[in-house]
Amino acid sequence: MSVHDLSIDEIMALTNPIDNTSPPDERLRGTLAFLFAQPSLRTMSSFAAAGTRIGLAPIQVTATGDALKDNTDFHDEIVQLSLTSTCVVVRASKALERDALSSCKAPVVNAGDGRNEHPTQTMNDIAVMRQIGLEGATVALIGNLRNQRTTHSLAIALQRLGIKLRLVSPTELRLPDQYVKGDVEIVHTEKRPEVDELVRDADFVYMPPLGYWGAADIDYSPAYGFDLARAQKVLKPTARLMHPFPRFAELDKSLDGSSFDAYRLQTMVGPVIRERILRMLLGW
Amino acid sequence: MSVHDLSIDEIMALTNPIDNTSPPDERLRGTLAFLFAQPSLRTMSSFAAAGTRIGLAPIQVTATGDALKDNTDFHDEIVQLSLTSTCVVVRASKALERDALSSCKAPVVNAGDGRNEHPTQTMNDIAVMRQIGLEGATVALIGNLRNQRTTHSLAIALQRLGIKLRLVSPTELRLPDQYVKGDVEIVHTEKRPEVDELVRDADFVYMPPLGYWGAADIDYSPAYGFDLARAQKVLKPTARLMHPFPRFAELDKSLDGSSFDAYRLQTMVGPVIRERILRMLLGW
Amino acid sequence: MSVHDLSIDEIMALTNPIDNTSPPDERLRGTLAFLFAQPSLRTMSSFAAAGTRIGLAPIQVTATGDALKDNTDFHDEIVQLSLTSTCVVVRASKALERDALSSCKAPVVNAGDGRNEHPTQTMNDIAVMRQIGLEGATVALIGNLRNQRTTHSLAIALQRLGIKLRLVSPTELRLPDQYVKGDVEIVHTEKRPEVDELVRDADFVYMPPLGYWGAADIDYSPAYGFDLARAQKVLKPTARLMHPFPRFAELDKSLDGSSFDAYRLQTMVGPVIRERILRMLLGW
Numbered sequence: 001m002s003v004h005d006l007s008i009d010e011i012m013a014l015t016n017p018i019d020n021t022s023p024p025d026e027r028l029r030g031t032l033a034f035l036f037a038q039p040s041l042r043t044m045s046s047f048a049a050a051g052t053r054i055g056l057a058p059i060q061v062t063a064t065g066d067a068l069k070d071n072t073d074f075h076d077e078i079v080q081l082s083l084t085s086t087c088v089v090v091r092a093s094k095a096l097e098r099d100a101l102s103s104c105k106a107p108v109v110n111a112g113d114g115r116n117e118h119p120t121q122t123m124n125d126i127a128v129m130r131q132i133g134l135e136g137a138t139v140a141l142i143g144n145l146r147n148q149r150t151t152h153s154l155a156i157a158l159q160r161l162g163i164k165l166r167l168v169s170p171t172e173l174r175l176p177d178q179y180v181k182g183d184v185e186i187v188h189t190e191k192r193p194e195v196d197e198l199v200r201d202a203d204f205v206y207m208p209p210l211g212y213w214g215a216a217d218i219d220y221s222p223a224y225g226f227d228l229a230r231a232q233k234v235l236k237p238t239a240r241l242m243h244p245f246p247r248f249a250e251l252d253k254s255l256d257g258s259s260f261d262a263y264r265l266q267t268m269v270g271p272v273i274r275e276r277i278l279r280m281l282l283g284w
Numbered sequence: 285m286s287v288h289d290l291s292i293d294e295i296m297a298l299t300n301p302i303d304n305t306s307p308p309d310e311r312l313r314g315t316l317a318f319l320f321a322q323p324s325l326r327t328m329s330s331f332a333a334a335g336t337r338i339g340l341a342p343i344q345v346t347a348t349g350d351a352l353k354d355n356t357d358f359h360d361e362i363v364q365l366s367l368t369s370t371c372v373v374v375r376a377s378k379a380l381e382r383d384a385l386s387s388c389k390a391p392v393v394n395a396g397d398g399r400n401e402h403p404t405q406t407m408n409d410i411a412v413m414r415q416i417g418l419e420g421a422t423v424a425l426i427g428n429l430r431n432q433r434t435t436h437s438l439a440i441a442l443q444r445l446g447i448k449l450r451l452v453s454p455t456e457l458r459l460p461d462q463y464v465k466g467d468v469e470i471v472h473t474e475k476r477p478e479v480d481e482l483v484r485d486a487d488f489v490y491m492p493p494l495g496y497w498g499a500a501d502i503d504y505s506p507a508y509g510f511d512l513a514r515a516q517k518v519l520k521p522t523a524r525l526m527h528p529f530p531r532f533a534e535l536d537k538s539l540d541g542s543s544f545d546a547y548r549l550q551t552m553v554g555p556v557i558r559e560r561i562l563r564m565l566l567g568w
Numbered sequence: 569m570s571v572h573d574l575s576i577d578e579i580m581a582l583t584n585p586i587d588n589t590s591p592p593d594e595r596l597r598g599t600l601a602f603l604f605a606q607p608s609l610r611t612m613s614s615f616a617a618a619g620t621r622i623g624l625a626p627i628q629v630t631a632t633g634d635a636l637k638d639n640t641d642f643h644d645e646i647v648q649l650s651l652t653s654t655c656v657v658v659r660a661s662k663a664l665e666r667d668a669l670s671s672c673k674a675p676v677v678n679a680g681d682g683r684n685e686h687p688t689q690t691m692n693d694i695a696v697m698r699q700i701g702l703e704g705a706t707v708a709l710i711g712n713l714r715n716q717r718t719t720h721s722l723a724i725a726l727q728r729l730g731i732k733l734r735l736v737s738p739t740e741l742r743l744p745d746q747y748v749k750g751d752v753e754i755v756h757t758e759k760r761p762e763v764d765e766l767v768r769d770a771d772f773v774y775m776p777p778l779g780y781w782g783a784a785d786i787d788y789s790p791a792y793g794f795d796l797a798r799a800q801k802v803l804k805p806t807a808r809l810m811h812p813f814p815r816f817a818e819l820d821k822s823l824d825g826s827s828f829d830a831y832r833l834q835t836m837v838g839p840v841i842r843e844r845i846l847r848m849l850l851g852w
Contacts, residue, residue, distance in 0.1 A: 023654075026596040028310040028336045033329050041629050041645055045601050045652040048627040052596045058627045059332040059342045061325050072530035077325055080529060083551040084329040086307075103540065105552070245648060246640035256671065267651040268673070312594040312620045317613050343616040343626045345609050356814035361609055364813060367835040368613040370591075387824065389836070 001096055001110045003119045003156045011157060014276050015127040021272055029055030030086030032278075035078060036060070036111070037093045042245055043111050043121065046270030047089050053275045054284055056086055075100035082106040087278060107281035115147045121244055122153040124273045126161070128265050129204055132240055134163060137203035142168040142195065143224040143250060145175040148208035150244040152179045159184065168198045170220050192223040196234045204262070205241050211248035219249070227252035231260045242266055285380055285394045287403045287440045295441060298560050299411040305556055313339030314370030316562075319362060320344070320395070321377045326529055327395050327405065330554030331373050337559045338568055340370055359384035366390040371562060391565035399431045405528055406437040408557045410445070412549050413488055416524055418447060421487035426452040426479065427508040427534060429459040432492035434528040436463045443468065452482045454504050476507040480518040488546070489525050495532035503533070511536035515544045526550055569664055569678045571687045571724045579725060582844050583695040589840055597623030598654030600846075603646060604628070604679070605661045610813055611679050611689065614838030615657050621843045622852055624654055643668035650674040655846060675849035683715045689812055690721040692841050694729070696833050697772055700808055702731060705771035710736040710763065711792040711818060713743040716776035718812040720747045727752065736766045738788050760791040764802040772830070773809050779816035787817070795820035799828045810834055 006014070032051035034044055048058035061081060075097060081088045082104035090096065094114035101108055112118040129137070139158055145151050145167060155175055158165050159182045167175050171188040180186070187198055199205050210220055226241060235241075240262035243251050247263075255261055278284070290298070316335035318328055332342035345365060359381060365372045366388035374380065378398035385392055396402040413421070423442055429435050429451060439459055442449050443466045451459050455472040464470070471482055483489050494504055510525060519525075524546035527535050531547075539545055562568070574582070600619035602612055616626035629649060643665060649656045650672035658664065662682035669676055680686040697705070707726055713719050713735060723743055726733050727750045735743050739756040748754070755766055767773050778788055794809060803809075808830035811819050815831075823829055846852070 024596050024598055028308050028312065028339060028341075028596065030308055031329065031333045031336055031342070033332075035325075041603075042648055042652065045599065045627060045629060045649055048601075048625070049599045049652050049654075052599055052625045055596060057332070057336045057341050057596075057625050058599070059329060060344060060628060061329060076530065080326055080551050081329055083548065084326065084333050084554050086333075103548075246644065248640075264651065264671075267648050270652050312592055312596065312623060312625075314592055315613065315617045315620055315626070317616075319609075341616070341620045341625050343613060344628060345613060356816075360814065364610055364835050365613055367832065368610065368617050368838050370617075387832075 001098060001108075001119070002117050003122055003153045003160075006119070008160065010280065011123070011126065011161070014123045014273060014280065015130050017131045018127065018269055018272050024053040026052065026055035028057060030057070031084075032056040032058050033081050033085035033088045034058065034060045034091075035081055035088060036091040037074070038091050038112070040091055040111065042267055042270060043091070044089075046267075047109075047111065047274045047278075049271035050274035050278055053271065054278055054282075056278075059085070078108060079104050082108060087282060109277065109281065112149055114149070116149055117153045118149040119153045120274060120277055121150045122157045123277060124266055124269055125150070125154055125206070125242060125244070126157060127269050127273050128242065128262055131265070131269075132262060133203070134161075138164045138166065138201055139204045139206060140166045140168055140199050140202040141175070141206045141208075142199065143220065144173045144208050144210045145169045146173045148244075151175065151206070151208050154206065155179045155184075156181070166198065166202070168195060170218070170223075173220070190220065190223055195223050199239075200234055201236065202239055203236070205235065205239060207241065207243050207250055209244070209246060209248050210250045221249040225250040225252065226255065228254035228258055228260075231255060231258070235260060285382060285392075285403070286401050287406055287437045287444075290403070292444060294564070295407070295410065295445070298407045298557060298564065299414050301415045302411065302553055302556050308337040310336065310339035312341060314341070315368075316340040316342050317365050317369035317372045318342065318344045319365055319372060320375040321358070322375050322396070324375055324395065326551055326554060327375070328373075330551075331393075331395065331558045331562075333555035334558035334562055337555065338562055338566075340562070343369070362392060363388050366392060371566060393561065393565065396433055398433070399436075400433055401437045402433040403437045404558060404561055405434045406441045407561060408550055408553055409434070409438050409490070409526060409528070410441060411553050411557050412526065412546055415549070415553075416546060417487070418445075422448045422450065422485055423488045423490060424450045424452055424483050424486040425459070425490045426483065427504065428457045428492050428494045429453045430457040432528075435459065435490070435492050438490065439463045440465070450482065450486070452479060454502070454507075457504070474504065474507055479507050483523075484518055485520065486523055487520070489519065489523060491525065491527050491534055493528070493530060493532050494534045505533040509534040509536065510539065512538035512542055512544075515539060515542070519544060569666060569676075569687070570685050571690055571721045571728075574687070576728065578848070579691070579694065579729070582691045582841060582848065583698050585699045586695065586837055586840050592621040594620065594623035596625060598625070599652075600624040600626050601649050601653035601656045602626065602628045602659075603649055603656060604659040605642070606659050606680070608659055608679065610835055610838060611659070612657075614835075615677075615679065615842045615846075617839035618842035618846055621839065622846055622850075624846075627653070646676060647672050650676060655850060677845065677849065680717055682717070683720075684717055685721045686717040687721045688842060688845055689718045690725045691845060692834055692837055693718070693722055693774070693810060693812070694725060695837050695841050696810065696830055699833070699837075700830060701771070702729075706732045706734065706769055707772045707774060708734045708736055708767050708770040709743070709774045709776075710767065711788065712741045712776050712778045713737045714741045716812075719743065719774070719776050722774065723747045724749070734766065734770070736763060738786070738791075741788070758788065758791055763791050767807075768802055769804065770807055771804070773803065773807060775809065775811050775818055777812070777814060777816050778818045789817040793818040793820065794823065796822035796826055796828075799823060799826070803828060
């Protein structure tokens with residue numbers, strides 16, 4: 001439900017570098033139910049692919065019509081779904097309540113709960129960082145840190161792993177205090193040259209979408225957006241840009257396939273990392 | 285399509301007590317197509333889980349966009365779907381017409397048609413009652429009996445099985461005449477103490493949601509709602525409460541997990557009962 | 569992406585007559601992801617059934633909520649989906665751009681892009697024509713030829729195969745020029761008796777829906793609609809009516825199951841033809 005629920009050992013096991021994986025070749029063993037109150041493309045398709053890797057057929061609640069509009073109790077519905085399915089993956093419009101899910105019969109995965117957390121995305125992100133080299137690295141989280149659940153979970157996990165972390169954002173988009181625990185460098189700025197200086201020594205620059213989840217009225221992409229020219233000018237040649245997608249103006253397509261592009265890998269590792277998560281939860 | 289389509293022998297075969305079932309371990313044998321004009325969580329996820337138990341991958345028509353809003357002919361679409369799928373599960377916004385489906389190539393299951401019937405839910409319900417003990421039992425259907433298709437199908441089936449049945453509802457929410465065939469006790473009341481007396485000897489108290497499907501303007505939950513305190517005060521210690529879900533004010537969470545709670549089992553038996561239905565229809 | 573992408577040999581291989589096919593019996597080998605910006609019933613369920621025939625579990629993006637309403641980049645989302653899925657089937661609201669999809673990792677199938685093309689439907693249609701007998705045949709496409717992508721792809725393919733083609737439509741619903749390449753007979757008329765004369769020698773009469781995709785203000789079904797009486801009066805006894813469905817007033821149900829009915833077969837061949845397409849794209 002939260003990155004806090006995972007021990008350091010579990011985080012390390014889930015984010016180990018990925019060897020060449022063989023394609024799935026499984027018999028049907030049950031269903032992986034998706035209850036999504038918000039849209040999803042990467043997370044859902046990754047979990048679905050992960051499901052087929054362990055024999056679970058993906059099902060979506062609900063395709064036509066929307067059970068969630070019936071004024072039914074969302075947590076009640078999760079419990080119900082856990083009675084009929086092998087595993088339940090939930091995306092909620094607000095933070096999930098642990099106590100309301102205590103009578104679930106099947107494992108429930110938090111695939112993003114409102115503006116709170118998105119722990120499985122963080123396992124993806126850290127797996128990519130470790131595959132490239134996270135030890136001794138400096139990670140800069142920049143831009144919209146306020147409303148982005150991916151960033152919240154990632155910040156928690158990186159702090160717990162003792163990674164050198166720098167938070168760079170406009171004042172109004174700063175990371176909420178509850179996600180800052182340790183010794184973290186925090187800078188608020190709206191100026192492009194200052195952002196340039198603050199990413200110059202970073203090994204990973206992680207940029208959540210600016211135009212999403214209660215975006216600011218002000219367009220901060222002039223200060224926080226990157227294209228290939230800017231990356232070549234200010235980043236280390238070995239630096240990598242990461243982005244949870246979907247992207248808006250902050251991440252230009254000129255970067256796609258360049259040496260800075262680690263976001264393609266972020267999406268690609270999804271099925272394998274989610275397979276590990278499902279196996280851990282199911283004990284398979 | 286209707287509980288009337290099933291012989292007593294078939295009803296008994298479908299609702300036999302459930303032994304411990306092994307998890308599915310099947311090869312892919314085709315698709316189980318869902319055409320749902322209304323939302324579903326329990327029914328859909330139960331049928332999907334049942335599908336995987338016999339090798340059918342669940343598919344939903346239609347995920348994005350809504351074919352049913354195109355002013356297309358709904359029965360035409362069911363027939364079309366029967367030409368491409370191994371089995372079709374339909375939820376309709378009004379009663380299905382048998383003649384319009386005569387050219388279907390695959391079996392079609394009625395998973396709830398408007399305010400008419402919901403026969404597979406009834407197989408679930410009777411399976412639970414038989415598992416607990418239906419012989420010689422008194423069943424009280426209480427509350428919103430007018431617009432609830434689950435109650436319509438259940439009332440028909442219980443009458444055909446010769447079970448002692450009592451219908452207790454506000455006058456305006458009484459069971460429509462076409463679902464009453466035999467010797468049934470019918471009481472209309474809006475008074476809580478009278479409801480108390482009418483459930484006192486019941487072995488099963490079946491409560492459909494009050495706040496759903498053309499709910500009444502009046503809130504009848506003071507008379508017809510139950511919490512643990514009321515259940516302990518007026519019900520037999522061995523009595524069971526049943527509810528097709530989703531629930532609203534009529535079924536308080538204090539009852540969850542209590543000795544009265546048979547509704548958790550109602551949801552849990554869904555995949556196995558639906559597997560039996562699919563096997564019967566497909567001859568597998 | 570377009571019928572132009574297929575060689576004549578490939579078209580012939582995909583549309584070979586269908587022998588009796590055995591039902592699927594496969595292990596799970598991955599996911600077949602559907603990204604549909606418009607509703608689909610036949611195409612989606614056919615591809616899903618085809619997927620199970622080669623071990624792919626169908627998943628739909630996105631069930632609840634709508635990723636496509638997020639102002640995200642549609643082509644970006646296709647690329648992303650190709651990173652997590654074994655194969656991607658796309659229905660777009662406007663013509664797909666080939667260049668924007670060059671970095672896809674998995675095969676992408678055009679399952680209808682706006683008012684442009686619908687190449688896999690055309691493989692279905694030609695397979696049916698060949699099964700019945702296309703050599704030396706005269707094909708009349710009649711009615712709404714302007715906005716119907718199925719008709720666009722079919723017209724291209726039939727011209728490339730050298731089939732005798734006649735286009736009969738109201739002036740305002742004529743086939744756009746870019747889909748007419750060769751020696752084709754074109755007649756514009758709004759008069760029923762003229763339509764009668766123009767289909768009299770046809771072996772196949774292909775009618776797209778009139779009431780769909782930017783229908784005309786004028787109701788042309790008096791001139792272009794067929795029921796059994798009209799078919800018996802004006803068509804050759806061996807002629808076949810084809811229709812991509814869903815149908816509206818132009819195709820009366822009295823024709824269902826008659827000797828003229830080839831549209832039932834059109835839907836029925838869907839899973840096998842789509843299986844061939846997937847195998848060709850995946851090299852399986």
